[in-house]
Amino acid sequence: xxxxxxxxxxxxxxxxxxxxxxxxxxxxxxxxxxxxxxxxxxxxxxxxxxxxxxxxxxxxxxxxxxxxxxxxxxxxxxxxxxxxxxxxxxxxxxxxxxxxxxxxxxxxxxxxxxxxxxxxxxxxxxxxxxxxxxxxxxxxxxxxxxxxxxxxxxxxxxxxxxxxxxxxxxxxxxxxxxxxxxxxxxxxxxxxxxxxxxxxxxxxxxxxxxxxxxxxxxxxxxxxxxxxxxxxxxxxxxxxxxxxxxxxxxxxxxxxxxxxxxxxxxxxxxxxxxxxxxxxxxxxxxxxxxxxxxxxxxxxxxxxxxxxxxxxxxxxxxxxxxxxxxxxxxxxxxxxxxxxxxxxxxxxxxxxxxxxxxxxxxxxxxxxxxxxxxxxxxxxxxxxxxxxxxxxxxxxxxxxxxxxxxxxxxxxxxxxxxxxxxxxxxxxxxxxxxxxxxxxxxxxxxxxxxxxxxxxxxxxxxxxxxxxxxxxxxxxxxxxxxxxxxxxxxxxxxx
Amino acid sequence: xxxxxxxxxxxxxxxxxxxxxxxxxxxxxxxxxxxxxxxxxxxxxxxxxxxxxxxxxxxxxxxxxxxxxxxxxxxxxxxxxxxxxxxxxxxxxxxxxxxxxxxxxxxxxxxxxxxxxxxxxxxxxxxxxxxxxxxxxxxxxxxxxxxxxxxxxxxxxxxxxxxxxxxxxxxxxxxxxxxxxxxxxxxxxxxxxxxxxxxxxxxxxxxxxxxxxxxxxxxxxxxxxxxxxxxxxxxxxxxxxxxxxxxxxxxxxxxxxxxxxxxxxxxxxxxxxxxxxxxxxxxxxxxxxxxxxxxxxxxxxxxxxxxxxxxxxxxxxxxxxxxxxxxxxxxxxxxxxxxxxxxxxxxxxxxxxxxxxxxxxxxxxxxxxxxxxxxxxxxxxxxxxxxxxxxxxxxxxxxxxxxxxxxxxxxxxxxxxxxxxxxxxxxxxxxxxxxxxxxxxxxxxxxxxxxxxxxxxxxxxxxxxxxxxxxxxxxxxxxxxxxxxxxxxxxxxxxxxx
Numbered sequence: 001x002x003x004x005x006x007x008x009x010x011x012x013x014x015x016x017x018x019x020x021x022x023x024x025x026x027x028x029x030x031x032x033x034x035x036x037x038x039x040x041x042x043x044x045x046x047x048x049x050x051x052x053x054x055x056x057x058x059x060x061x062x063x064x065x066x067x068x069x070x071x072x073x074x075x076x077x078x079x080x081x082x083x084x085x086x087x088x089x090x091x092x093x094x095x096x097x098x099x100x101x102x103x104x105x106x107x108x109x110x111x112x113x114x115x116x117x118x119x120x121x122x123x124x125x126x127x128x129x130x131x132x133x134x135x136x137x138x139x140x141x142x143x144x145x146x147x148x149x150x151x152x153x154x155x156x157x158x159x160x161x162x163x164x165x166x167x168x169x170x171x172x173x174x175x176x177x178x179x180x181x182x183x184x185x186x187x188x189x190x191x192x193x194x195x196x197x198x199x200x201x202x203x204x205x206x207x208x209x210x211x212x213x214x215x216x217x218x219x220x221x222x223x224x225x226x227x228x229x230x231x232x233x234x235x236x237x238x239x240x241x242x243x244x245x246x247x248x249x250x251x252x253x254x255x256x257x258x259x260x261x262x263x264x265x266x267x268x269x270x271x272x273x274x275x276x277x278x279x280x281x282x283x284x285x286x287x288x289x290x291x292x293x294x295x296x297x298x299x300x301x302x303x304x305x306x307x308x309x310x311x312x313x314x315x316x317x318x319x320x321x322x323x324x325x326x327x328x329x330x331x332x333x334x335x336x337x338x339x340x341x342x343x344x345x346x347x348x349x350x351x352x353x354x355x356x357x358x359x360x361x362x363x364x365x366x367x368x369x370x371x372x373x374x375x376x377x378x379x380x381x382x383x384x385x386x387x388x389x390x391x392x393x394x395x396x397x398x399x400x401x402x403x404x405x406x407x408x409x410x411x412x413x414x415x416x417x418x419x420x421x422x423x424x425x426x427x428x429x430x431x432x433x434x435x436x437x438x439x440x441x442x443x444x445x446x447x448x449x450x451x452x453x454x455x456x457x458x459x460x461x462x463x464x465x466x467x468x469x470x471x472x473x474x475x476x477x478x479x480x481x482x483x484x485x486x487x488x489x490x491x492x493x494x495x
Numbered sequence: 496x497x498x499x500x501x502x503x504x505x506x507x508x509x510x511x512x513x514x515x516x517x518x519x520x521x522x523x524x525x526x527x528x529x530x531x532x533x534x535x536x537x538x539x540x541x542x543x544x545x546x547x548x549x550x551x552x553x554x555x556x557x558x559x560x561x562x563x564x565x566x567x568x569x570x571x572x573x574x575x576x577x578x579x580x581x582x583x584x585x586x587x588x589x590x591x592x593x594x595x596x597x598x599x600x601x602x603x604x605x606x607x608x609x610x611x612x613x614x615x616x617x618x619x620x621x622x623x624x625x626x627x628x629x630x631x632x633x634x635x636x637x638x639x640x641x642x643x644x645x646x647x648x649x650x651x652x653x654x655x656x657x658x659x660x661x662x663x664x665x666x667x668x669x670x671x672x673x674x675x676x677x678x679x680x681x682x683x684x685x686x687x688x689x690x691x692x693x694x695x696x697x698x699x700x701x702x703x704x705x706x707x708x709x710x711x712x713x714x715x716x717x718x719x720x721x722x723x724x725x726x727x728x729x730x731x732x733x734x735x736x737x738x739x740x741x742x743x744x745x746x747x748x749x750x751x752x753x754x755x756x757x758x759x760x761x762x763x764x765x766x767x768x769x770x771x772x773x774x775x776x777x778x779x780x781x782x783x784x785x786x787x788x789x790x791x792x793x794x795x796x797x798x799x800x801x802x803x804x805x806x807x808x809x810x811x812x813x814x815x816x817x818x819x820x821x822x823x824x825x826x827x828x829x830x831x832x833x834x835x836x837x838x839x840x841x842x843x844x845x846x847x848x849x850x851x852x853x854x855x856x857x858x859x860x861x862x863x864x865x866x867x868x869x870x871x872x873x874x875x876x877x878x879x880x881x882x883x884x885x886x887x888x889x890x891x892x893x894x895x896x897x898x899x900x901x902x903x904x905x906x907x908x909x910x911x912x913x914x915x916x917x918x919x920x921x922x923x924x925x926x927x928x929x930x931x932x933x934x935x936x937x938x939x940x941x942x943x944x945x946x947x948x949x950x951x952x953x954x955x956x957x958x959x960x961x962x963x964x965x966x967x968x969x970x971x972x973x974x975x976x977x978x979x980x981x982x983x984x985x986x987x988x989x990x991x992x993x
Binding site for chain 1: 569607
C-alpha cells in the first residue's frame with residue numbers, strides 16, 4: 001500500500017500533463033487556429049478515457065501514493081463518464097463560445113482542470129485529497145462561470161457560486177477536522193477501521209462531523225435545503241459552463257458521498273442514513289414543486305436537478321437498510337446508474353439549447369423552444385427524449401434509473417414506511433413529469449416564434465444525435481450500462 | 496403454421512420499424528408516398544397477426560407463440576411474449592384498427608404527415624407489445640411508452656383545446672401507472688427478484704399487501720379503462736384528438752386497462768379482488784347508469800360517443816368482477832366489440848367532421864338526404880352501439896347481463912338499463928343528425944362517403960356483423976384461459992395460517 005503505484009494514476013497523470021501542455025501551447029496558437037487547441041483537448045480527453053477503460057478491465061481495488069489514492073472499478077466507470085461529459089460539453093460549447101468571445105484557451109484548460117479535480121475527488125481515499133480535488137474542481141469552475149466577465153449576470157453568478165461554494169467547502173473541512181479529531185486519522189479506510197473497532201471515545205464529535213460532512217455533500221450535490229445556489233448559478237453562468245457544472249461535478253459529488261459515508265462512516269450509517277433520507281425527501285419536494293413555476297429553462301433544469309438528486313439520495317440511503325453486501329451493492333449501483341443517466345440526459349438537454357443559441361440569442365427561455373418540432377424535427381426529438389428520460393418515462397434510460405432506485409428502496413424489508421416513501425417519491429416524479437412534458441408541449445404543440453436558420457459544426461450535430469440516441473437505446477436495451485454499474489460496484493465493495 | 500417463427504415479435508416490430516423509417520425519411524413534400532408506406536406497413540403488420548390467429552390452438556391452456564430471451568440480466572427481466580385466450584383477440588384487433596386509422600387520416604392530415612403516420616405505427620407496435628408481454632417489466636415499458644405517441648398525436652394534430660387535453664391525458668394516466676410501478680417493484684422484491692407475471696400469480700401474498708397491490712393496479716387500470724370517477728380525461732382527449740387518434744384511443748387504448756385487470760389484478764390479488772368486488776361493481780354500475788345519462792345530454796357528438804364508451808367499459812369491469820365464466824367471457828367479447836363499434840362511431844363522426852368541421856349535433860340534420868350510403872353504415876354502428884341482436888354489441892352485453900343476473904338479480908337489472916339508455920342516446924343522436932329535412936345549406940352541400948371511407952367503414956361493418964351473427968370462434972378461443980383464470984381467482988392466495 002505504501003508504494004507509489006504510478007500505473008494506477010495513469011489517467012490523472014495524462015490529464016495533468018495534457019492540461020498543462022494545452023495551457024502553454026494555446027499561448028502560441030493564433031485566434032484563427034483556435035480549433036487546434038480544441039482538437040488537442042478532445043484528443044487528451046480521449047486518451048484519458050482510454051486509460052480509464054484499460055484500468056477498468058478486470059480491475060480490483062488498487063491504492064497509490066501510500067494509500068491516499070484509490071482506484072476501483074466504480075472510480076473508473078465514473079471517470080469514464082466524467083470524461084465523456086466534459087468532452088460533450090466542449091463539443092456542444094462551440095456555437096455559443098465562438099459567438100461570445102469565449103472560445104479561448106482558458107475554456108479548454110479550465111475545463112480540463114475541472115475534470116482533473118473531479119477525477120481526484122472520485123479516487124480520493126484521504127480526507128485531504130478529497131479536499132484537494134474539490135478545491136481544484138471548484139476554483140476552475142468559479143473562473144469558468146466568470147469567463148464572460150463583462151456580463152453582470154455571469155459575474156453575479158460567479159460571486160454567488162464562489163461564496164456559497166466556499167461555505168460548503170468550509171462545512172466539509174470542518175467536518176473533516178472533527179472526524180480527524182475523533183479518529184486521529186485522515187485515511188478513510190483507517191477511519192472506518194477505528195470507528196468499527198470502537199476506538200472512538202468521543203461519539204458526539206463523530207456525529208457532529210457526520211452532520212457537517214453530509215451538509216457539505218448536500219451543498220455540492222445541490223440537495224435541498226442546501227440548493228440555494230443551484231438555480232442562480234445555473235441561470236447566470238454561460239450555458240456551456242452550466243453544462244459543465246451540471247454533469248461531471250455531480251458525478252464527483254456522488255463519489256465523495258460514497259467515499260466518505262459508505263466507505264469511511266459505514267459504522268455510523270444509522271446516523272447518516274436518516275439524514276440522507278431527509279435530504280432526499282426535501283429535495284424531491286422543493287426541487288419538483290419549484291421547478292413547475294420556472295419559465296427559464298436553465299432555472300427549471302436547476303430546480304429539477306435538485307429533485308433528481310433527491311431521487312439519487314433515496315438509493316444511497318437505502319444501501320444501509322439491507323445489511324448485506326449484495327443489497328448494498330445493488331443500492332449504490334442504482335445511485336450510480338442514476339447519476340450516469342441523469343448526466344447523459346442533461347447533456348442532451350443543454351446540448352439542444354446550445355445548438356439553438358446564436359449571437360445575441362441565448363435560447364434559454366422555455367418559450368424559445370416553441371415550434372422546434374416544425375423547424376428541426378430531429379433535434380426536437382432529441383430534446384424530447386432527454387425530457388422524457390429526466391421524467392422517467394419508458395422507453396428512455398431515465399426510466400430504468402427510477403426503476404432501480406425504487407427497487408433498491410423496496411429491497412430489504414418491504415415494510416410499509418418504505419412503501420410509502422416510494423409512493424411519495426413517485427408522486428413527486430409525477431409533478432416532475434408535468435414540467436418536463438411542458439417543454440415537449442412547447443416544442444411540439446406551439447407555433448414557432450423564431451425562424452432563424454441555425455448552423456452548427458458537424459461534430460456537434462453528430463455528438464448531439466449520438467447523445468439522444470444513446471438515451472433512447474439505453475431505454476430499450478439498458479443491460480450493458482446496468483451490468484457495468486452493478487459489476488463495478490460489486491467489485492468495489494468486494495475488494 | 497410454424498410456431499417457431501416469432502410472429503408476435505414481427506407484429507410488434509414491423510410497424511415500429513416502418514414508423515422509424517417514416518420519421519427518418521418522410522417529408523411533407525412526398526406525402527403521397529408517406530401515406531402509401533404507412534398503409535403498407537400497417538397491412539404487413541396485420542398480415543403478421545394472421546398466423547397468430549390461425550395457429551392458435553383452442554384446446555391448449557397457457558401461452559402460445561411464446562418467445563423468451565434474456566432482456567436485462569441484471570434485473571432478471573426477460574423479453575417474454577406469448578398470447579393466451581385472454582389476449583389473443585387484441586393482437587389482430589390492434590393491427591386491424593391501425594389499418595383503419597391509417598385510412599381515416601388519408602385526406603384530413605396534410606401537415607407533418609410522416610410524423611403523424613409514424614406515431615400511429617409506433618403506437619400500434621407498442622399496443623400489441625402490451626397485449627403479448629408476459630414479463631412484468633416488459634409489460635410496463637410497453638404500457639407506459641404508449642403514452643408518448645398518443646400525447647404527440649393529440650397535441651400536434653388535435654383540435655383547439657388540444658394542449659390541455661394532451662397534458663391532462665398524459666398526467667392522469669401517468670399518475671396511475673407510477674403507483675403500478677411501485678407495485679411491480681414490490682412484487683419483484685417479494686418474489687425474490689423475478690418479473691415473471693406467472694410467478695407472481697402463484698406467489699402467496701397476505702391480505703393487506705394484496706389489497707394495497709390491488710389498489711395500486713386499480714389506480715393504473717381504472718384510469719385507463721376509464722372508470723367513474725377517474726374518467727374525466729377521456730371526453731377531453733376524445734374531443735380534441737384527430738379522428739384516427741380517437742379511433743385508436745377508444746378501440747384499443749381503453750382495453751389496456753381492462754386487460755390489465757385480467758392479467759394483474761384478478762390473478763395476482765384474488766382475495767383482494769373478492770374483498771373489493773362490491774366496490775368495483777358499484778363503480779361499474781355508476782358508469783353504466785350515471786354516465787349513460789350524461790351521454791344523453793351531450794351536444795357534441797364525439798363527447799357523446801366518449802361517454803357511451805365509458806358506459807360500455809363499465810360493462811366490461813362489471814363482467815370481470817362477478818367472477819363467472821359467462822361474465823368474464825362476455826366482458827372480453829364486449830371489449831372486442833367495443834373496439835369495432837366505438838372505432839366505427841368515431842370514424843363516422845370524423846367523416847362528417849372532415850366535410851363540415853363541426854361536431855355539434857345541432858349543426859346537422861337530414862344528412863341521410865345527401866349521404867345515403869354513409870347513413871346506412873352509420874345506422875348499423877348505432878344499432879351495434881345500443882346492443883341490437885345480430886350485431887357485435889349484443890353478444891357481450893347479453894352475456895354480462897346474464898352473468899350479473901345469476902350473481903345478483905338487482906345488479907343484473909341495473910346493468911340491463913343500459914339497453915334502454917344506450918338505445919336512447921345512440922338513436923336519439925342518430926335521429927337528430929341523420930334524419931329529418933336538410934337542416935342547413937352546409938348539410939345540403941355534403942358529398943357522400945368516397946371509396947376510401949366506404950372501405951374503412953365497410954371493413955368495420957363486416958367485423959361488427961360477423962361477430963354479431965357468429966360469435967362462437969371468439970368465445971371458443973377464450974374458454975380454457977378464462978376457466979383457468981377463474982380457478983386462480985377463486986383459489987385463495989393467503990399464506991397458510993392466516
